[in-house]
Amino acid sequence: MSSFISGLDLSQSYFKEVVEPILRADFPKIAFSAGLLGAGSEVLGFDSEMSTDHDWGPRLSLFLPVADLTAYGGDIKRALGKKLPPLFRGYPTGFTVAPVGTQSAPLLDYAEAREEPVEHRVSVTSIADFIAQYLGFDLSQEIRSLDWLTFPEQKLLSLTGGRLFHDQIGIKKVLSRFAYYPQDVWLYLLACAWRRIEQEEHLMGRAGSVGDELGSRLIASRLVRDLMRLSFLMEKQYAPYPKWFGTAFGKLALAPELKPLLEQVLSQSVWQDREKFLVKAYEYLADCHNRLGITETLPAQCSQFHDRPFLVISKGLYSAAILAQIEDPFLQELATRPLIGSVSQFSDSTDLQVDPLWRSALTALYCRH
Secondary structure, three states: OOOOOOHHHHHHHHHHHHHHHHHHHHOOOOOOEEEEOOOOHHHHOOOOHHHHHOOOOOOEEEEOOHHHHHHHHHHHHHHHHHHOOOEEOOEEOEEOOOOOOOOOOOEOOHHHOOOOOOOEOEEEEOHHHHHHHHHOOOOOOOOOHHHHHHOOHHHHHHHHOOEEEEEOOOHHHHHHHHOOOOHHHHHHHHHHHHHHHHHHOOHHHHHHHOOOHHHHHHHHHHHHHHHHHHHHHHOOOOOOOHHHHHHHHOOOOOHHHHHHHHHHHHHOOOHHHHHHHHHHHHHHHHHHHHHHOOOOOOOOOOEEEOOEEEEEOOOOHHHHHHHOOOOOHHHHHHOOOOOOOOHHHHOOOHHHHHOHHHHHHHHHHOOOO
8 A cells, every 4th residue: 555645735744743843942933824835736636656756745835924034034944954854754854956957856865864954845935925936926916907817827726726734924815816817807718718619619620621630630639628728717717737637627517527528529530520529518518608697698509610511619609798798998908809818828838837937028918009
C-alpha cells in the first residue's frame, strides 16, 4: 500500500506541527496567516506519488501584515532556517535552487544536510506582494473588467483553489475578491466561448468532405476543447491548465452526460460519425444554456449550415443573445468589436499564461487608442 500523502495535507501538518510552534515560541506577538496557494498540482489536489519527483514537499506561504513583514520578515525566515527539521514525515524540508531555465527545483539530498540552515520553502511575504508577483495586480486597486480579461484562468483557480491553514489577518476575505468573474464579465466570456464554436462548428465536416480526415479530426478536437471550456463557464468554475483540464472537467456536473459524447467524437474515423456525436453534445449544451435563464429560450436543435450539408447549433445566435444582456459600458463597447475573449480563451501559450509581465501589454488588446 502506498504511503503517499497529498501535498495539501502534508503541508498543513507541517505548518501545524512544526512551523506554527516555532512562530508561537519566537514571535508570539505577530499575527499571521498561512496556506498553500499558487503554482503546483498539489494546490489543486491533483498531485500523486509521481508528483514527488520534483519541486514537491513540505511548503507553504506565511503571510504577514506589511509593517510586520518589513520589521520581522528576515528574522522569521532565518529562525525557520535554523529550527526546521531536515525531514518531515520522510520528506526533506530543504530545497536546492533551480538553475535558470530548468523545469523545477530538485529536493536537497538529506545526506547532504547539515550544519547549515535549511533552505526551506516557507515563503514569508504579504498578501499584496504575493498577488503582485503571481497575478501582476495591485491589491490596492479595484478589479476592473479589463483586469479580469487579462488574468489567466488557471492562475485564478490556483489562487482561490488552494487551502488556508490559519487566517489570523483575514487573507480569506482578500482572496474572495477573486472567487469568480463578475456577472457581466461572465456573460462576455460565455458569448466568446459560443463564438469560437460558431466560427468552427461547420469546418469539421467541410474538411472531411474533401477527404481531409486528419484536418477534420484536428478541428473536432478544437471543438471538443471549446465545448469543455464552455462547460466550465456554465458551471462558474475556473478551468486549470492542460495537464489537469480533463481531470477537472470530469468533476463537473455536466460531465456524466457530456464526457461520453466528447470521447466518441474523438474516437471516430470519419467526419460523418464525428458529426453525429458533436450534434448530441451541441444540443445537450444548448439545453443547459436555456436552463441558465440568462437569455430568452433559444433553439436547442441542430440545423443545416445555410445551404451546406453540415449540422450546426448556433450560426451566431447564442453569442449575440448573451452579449445583449451585458450592462457594463466597457464590455458593451468591447462587444461591438470582433470577440477575442480573455487571455485564456484566445491563447494557450504557456509563457503568456504563466508570466505576469505580459499582463500590462495584454491590456492594449482591449483598449482603443
